[in-house]
Amino acid sequence: MATQLKPQFVRAVAVLVAGAALTLAGVLFYQRYTENYVVTEEKDGTAVTRLITARLSGASTLKVAELSGTLQSTATDVRGMGMLKSNxxxxxxxxxxxxxxxxxxGPADxxxxxxxxxxxxxxxxxxxxKPNVDESQRSLVRTQGVFVTREAGENLARRTSQAAQTKAQAEARSPERMAQAREKARAALARLLGAPLQSVGYGDARVLVTFPNERRARDNERWDVTAPIDEVLANRR
Structure with missing residues (x-):
């Protein structure tokens, strides 16, 4: 016969679980706040350059292409009822x-x-x-204005940085660049996945890589698919 738990016990467990969840959320919030906003200082109050956090994560992604170059970014700041304009x-x-x-x-692919x-x-x-804009290697910084306040200078630096990130991302995601990246990816995947075929004697085989936007055109063609590739390789060995 199943034992029925008392309502008082159930409420107590629920309170403990809720308390643990709130405690964990508080710890995570404090860690994130400390990481992003608390300045690490020496005993005399001097701020120091120091590694605050570092995380090493595994990855299963293959880098297939890189877009690089130089871009120009501009920003304007207006203050003092329009009297103080800087760029x-x-x-x-x-x-x-x-x-x-x-x-x-996977095997089905x-x-x-x-x-x-x-x-x-x-x-x-x-x-x-995400674009990597290396502001430490800026080749030009030109700030103009009759009187550029510190706040205006900080705003200009922030906005030029944001504009540079936006422009780099827009260029990287343009149809032309994405088409070029897919061709690079096609070649990289053909080399990667063609190696097992060569190792078992299929050196003359070719690798046809398709991406989601190309599936419909590929599906309209008739292919004589005899077996999944894992069975082919197993039989060859």
């Missing part, structure tokens, strides 16, 4: 990485066409990383 122009190098998450490619000796790979689409 800033910077030139700064940037880079943007493109990746493919190979962990999303790999098919073998014996007639054409082709490995058909249905790959996930290329993803674009």
């Amino acid at each position: 800033q122009v910077i030139k700064v190098p940037f880079s943007v990485d493109y990746f493919v998450d190979v962990s999303q490619i 790999l098919q073998w066409s014996e007639g054409s000796r082709t490995l058909i790979v249905d790959a996930p689409d290329v993803t674009v990383a």
Whole structure:
């Protein structure tokens, strides 16, 4: 016979669980606040350069391309009822990485066409990383204005940085750049996934990589898919 828990016991457990959740949330909030806003100082009050946090994470993504170059960014600041107007122009190098998450490619995404000796790979689409704008390597910083206050200078620096990030991301995600990145990804995946075929004697095989936006055109063609690639490799060995 099942034992029925008393309502008082259930309420006590619920209170303990809620208390633990609130405590954990408070600890996480304090850690994040300390990491982002609390200044680390020496005993005499001098701020120091110090590593606050560092996290090493595993990754299953394959870097397939990189877009790099130099961009120009501008910003304007207006204060004092329009009397104080200032602007800033910077030139700064940037880079943007493109990746493919190979962990999303499973056996169902790999098919073998014996007639054409082709490995058909249905790959996930290329993803674009956050732009890296290296402001420490700025080649030009030009600030103009009759009187540029400290607050105005900080605002100009922040806005030129944001504009540079936005421009780099827009360029990296443009249709032309994405098409170029997919071609680079196609070649990289063909090399990566073609290696097992070569190792088992299929050196003349080709690897056909398709991305989601290309599936419909590929599906309209007829392919003689004889077996999943894992079975082909197993039989070959």
